[in-house]
Amino acid sequence: MSNKAPRGVRLAIALAGRRNAGKSSLINALTGQMTAIVSDTPGTTTDPVAKHYELLPLGPVTFHDTAGLDDTGELGQLRMSATRKVLNRSDVAVVVVGEEGVTDHERGIIETIRGLSIPIIVAFNKSDLRTPSSEELAAVRAEGAPCLVVSAQNGSGVDALKQAIIDAAPLEFRQERRLVGDLVSEGDWVVCVVPIDLAAPKGRLILPQVQVLRDLLDSDAVAVTVKEREIEAVLAGMGRRPALVITDSQVVMSVAADVPEDIPLTTFSTLFARHKGDLRRLVRGADAIDSLKDGDTVLIGEACSHHNVADDIGRVKIPRWISQYTGRDLRFEVYAGHDFPDDLERFSLVIHCGACMLNRTEMLRRMAECERRGLPVTNYGVAISKVQGVLGRVISPFPELGDSAT
Ligand SMILES: Nc1nc2c(ncn2[C@@H]2O[C@H](COP(=O)(O)OP(=O)(O)O)[C@@H](O)[C@H]2O)c(=O)[nH]1
Ligand code: SF4
Ligand SMILES: [Mg+2]
Structure with a gap:
């Protein structure tokens, strides 16, 4: 093509x-x-x-x-x-x-x-x-x-x-939808934290990172991209306060500890939750993590079928973190690509990927379909931030969330 x-x-x-x-x-x-x-x-x-x-x-x-x-x-x-x-x-x-x-x-x-x-x-x-x-x-x-x-x-x-x-x-x-451009002004410095671990694709960045970087450049902001290990040194040596720090969700806890509280912090997934879905509803959906019971099944939805890696986020890390946080004996089923099961009733929660390969209409339609059947929906970044105790912080840069950003 x-x-x-x-x-x-x-x-x-x-x-x-x-x-x-x-x-x-x-x-x-x-x-x-x-x-x-x-x-x-x-x-x-x-x-x-x-x-x-x-x-x-x-x-x-x-x-x-x-x-x-x-x-x-x-x-x-x-x-x-x-x-x-x-x-x-x-x-x-x-x-x-x-x-x-x-x-x-x-x-x-x-x-x-x-x-x-x-x-x-x-x-x-x-x-x-x-x-x-x-x-x-x-x-x-x-x-x-x-x-x-x-x-x-x-x-x-x-x-x-x-x-x-x-x-x-x-x-x-x-209308052009902004991913991050409405949160920064011309000349602002923004630090992007991109871990290079086993799950990082060889020789490139993943699409959500690329799209955020592009939007920052379109906004005439200065994008500084670092691995999580360098964040402290970069903040110390930068000589100015960044307008925003955007981190990969997988290292959000350590980054939250390294970035002073007065610097706004969010995650790539949270930006995508807002861009592709409805952040308020995805945040509300994450409440359902607290009411998961033994034997419940969680649907992991991935919008593209990227190949599995050793420490895959949807197949390994999220199931591990959610299980540890809840202390429950849970089952996880992964659906990748455009496949989304018809029998949604047997699930207790959907944790969806950032949906960078889906259009917003499709993501909103998926959310609507789940909610019609009483199934709460959240996404990777929101769920990870919740179980790591930093959800309030990573949604605070979004003024439109109002009261739910507490
Ligand atoms: N006269 C005429 N024939 C048409 C027109 N559009 C399609 N056809 C013919 O109708 C038949 C079916 O068309 P096709 O595009 O395969 O229909 P589809 O099954 O809806 O995809 C073919 O023989 C086309 O050449 C049209 O505007 N005028
Ligand atoms: S569509 Fe989902 S699984 Fe695929 S790269 Fe984007 S965020 Fe990841
Ligand atoms: Mg035809």
Whole structure:
């Protein structure tokens, strides 16, 4: 792929609709590429296909071609569940209507997407063959969904569809969200503490660290990056007080001891909890650690399937720390990548990673789904800070937390 933006910052657009409505053709027309398989045989797109594209002025997006929500039979069921998975992580859904017009099928699809609270656009395709009546358009618009009349064949309406997608994109994709930039001013010094241990990938930094460093540079702050062993010496020799210290959660306890109380301190994970999720709710979710009982199962959610290392944070360190802190006999199950179990009821707590590879919409949707089923959600950094007794300190730099930052 030519475009290497991290997946988490790409807007995910799903095209849904019945087989043969022209979803694959429309993706080709939108991207000007011929990668989605187009065919006269219904159901050719057996697996969802993803296509990257630079949708200006929005930026990098991915179009997800789905297999259709109307599939019947066993294979059809599989495709439908694959389609639902794609929808779960989409920020905008385009319902493609074919020659049949809007029938109960399309209404069902619209309802499904509505239920997931995804912004929806209805595209009446094949306008070279058939144009929808004004009643048909009015009925869909009455449901609050913007309607467009397009033809993947001759390209008419395709630019308007692009604009409608841009307009429907959730606000966070149109407004730049700051990771750390709102906490620092031009010229501020910020110390970043990055332990280089067994779990550190060879020859590079991990994405959350890279993104924080980039945001600090974008803010015209001075980023000083050190290992935890050097922090005291650096603070002593710096000759000025840093505006903020950002540490990896795994060494937060020793860093908290080395950094004077009057210097604001937070963790990379806490910044990501705020950036990708809802920090207030993740902090509240961490309260559930105190009520874990013997035999409870904790879900460890990792948004990407990075390879396991000897002293892995999600598989080894967090289970050890939580078990030690609670003194309970707990079970931990790790789910990596886009897999998130359906039977959430059997878990007592979700501890999620920083979600740097997820977009905020997907993280918020995961949190909402858990909370709907009464399952508290917290994240790595918040949980670690809690069991190490420094949670109040690492959330105090965030004024928006108000009372909960105590
Ligand atoms: N006339 C016409 N045919 C179209 C249009 N869009 C798609 N098709 C045709 O409809 C058939 C199904 O298209 P496809 O993109 O594979 O549909 P999908 O199953 O929804 O992905 C193919 O034969 C396409 O060439 C259109 O706007 N006009
Ligand atoms: S596990 Fe989570 S925080 Fe870590 S790199 Fe993957 S997405 Fe990012
Ligand atoms: Mg197709």
